[in-house]
Amino acid sequence: MKTILRTTQGDNGILVIWLSGDDAESKLFLYEKLVEMNINIGDLLNHPEYYGVTDDGSEVKRTDFCMPELHDKCE
DSSP states (O other): EEEEEEEOOSSSSEEEEEEEETEEEEEEEEHHHHHHOOOOOOHHHGGGGGEEETSSSSOOEEEEGGOHHGGGGGO
């Protein structure tokens, strides 16, 4: 998984920017595609650090469930 650096809301979807090696890559994920992936769009925009992109850049997945230190913030 590649760590998402930031997200930007667009007319048709969310532009997701992540770090791949030393370079930043980006892809526009359509809203419909994000809904199919069960991604909470508001959460992705407000907390991109909770998400990652698959190595091939085809999917967004929530990754903070694997990071116990983030759960402490909720308590």
